[in-house]
Amino acid sequence: MGTFVKFYIDGKECIARHGTQLVKAACENNIYIPTLCNYPGIPPKGACRICAVIVNDKAVTACTTKVSESIVVHNNTPELEKFRKSVVEMLLSEGNHFCPSCEKSGTCELQALAYRYRVTVSGFPYMFPFREIEAWHPKLMKDHNRCIQCKRCIRGIKNDQRKSIFAFGKRGTHVEINIDHDASEGISDELAQRSMDICPVGAILRKRKGFDVPIGRRKYDNKPIGSDL
């Protein structure tokens, strides 16, 4: 158990245990730092950069930064909000995000962030890459068009033998998530559901599941992401 330290976010005095992940510490002090690749309970990755903050005049990712005594954090500044909006726009352009036909629409974190930042159109050209859909698995479907390569599934989903059932395949711009044939064999419905839930977008779907919550009652239909803090 670490000792408590005092630090500042946007001038507000905050308290957390020394060494707490900054995103978590901010949350404990009712301050929202947007995240996408970060997921509570799994090791942080710092992949998406949406949680970028300025700590002691240096830009860092809040998910991979730990709090220490008297650090000064800038979070809700116009520059950072503009940067975060650009990250969302870039992700929307890079993949094929056809929200109207996506099972995850309304609960998708990327979409929720786009709503939060009022992204009407991406400032980057839409790339429309060719990406595969994999449907061989009895319980899971993988739509790589929507994958943002956050690795949440790789880091967070393990089978009974503590083995990851997802892994990266290929390299560079062709990188994609693969479902391990052996490790994913016979997974429970609960793990399949957790795989779907851990994916911030609609890249991993549980088969025979979707569109079961009506429009208007989905997670981000009425309240912006981060508004519960």
Next chain:
Amino acid sequence: MTDKKIIATISLAGCFGCHMSLLDIDERLLEFIELVEFNRSPLTDIKKITRECDIGFIEGGCCNDENVENLIEFRKHCKVLISVGECAIMGGIPAIRNTIPLKECLEEAYLNASTTIKSNDKKIIPGDPDIPKILDRVYPCHEVVKIDYFLPGCPPRADLLWEFLYALVTGKPFEFKYQTFKFD
């Protein structure tokens, strides 16, 4: 003549859902037609823009050369152009074909699909000069002409359309509300 704003609307590679959503403003239509006069639009059935317009309401992206011609015509005659809905903004559902080469799309539609194998025994892919020529991919409108405003949604909620158009026509301030700012 009144000082009504002139509005023209068109559906390019869209499903007319955005126009239906415009009709969904319901009784506010009566207020709207006091403020604007419709020129070219599927609602008036006027086929060509007949005068300079204040507002161009664009539904759908550009999937063929006729869409491009129409969009350029709208840009030429409208002071303000609005991309309405996901298809106009990023191609939408028609742009799902963008990831597949055009040749493969046409072969699948006219030669290989189970519903056309028997009926198209001469193996014809339509290419008559009278038919609009399909583009290599579906283009978002802002990649073809300058677009002034974007209204997301599939379709954009009727309340969003009304609030935006009302503000635009009356010169009142407008802000996107979370509840009507949606991509689906």
